Amino acid sequence: QVRLVESGGGLVQPGGSLRLSCAPSGSIVSPNYMAWTRQAPGKQREFVASINSAGITYVADSVKGRFTISRDAARNTVFLQMNSLKPEDTAVYYCSVQGPGLRLEGQGTQVTVSS
16 A cells, blocks of 8 residues: 655754655545645644646645645655744644545654754
8 A cells, every 4th residue: 555755854953954755655546636734742643745647736824934735746655844843843743635536645744953
């Protein structure tokens, strides 16, 4: 069964940057929607950013101007470039994709922002 494999998480100091990647482990139909969400300890899951098949992006106000979502359509891969990271960005980050007959979510990757 195809999975979404996330990578790029880790520990970074405040003000630093990380780039998350999310790619399918096998062949899938081209998604028409790809997104990142996150969940901090003791908090509800929240939307971070999305991109559709037309390349239109949405970014949560809390990360606007700091985070950028992009994709490699040929590889059905989605990225999240995170700059100027803050301690409140600490969370498990999840990617998800949707398309015709397709709905997948990754296992999550931990991002910790701390000095």
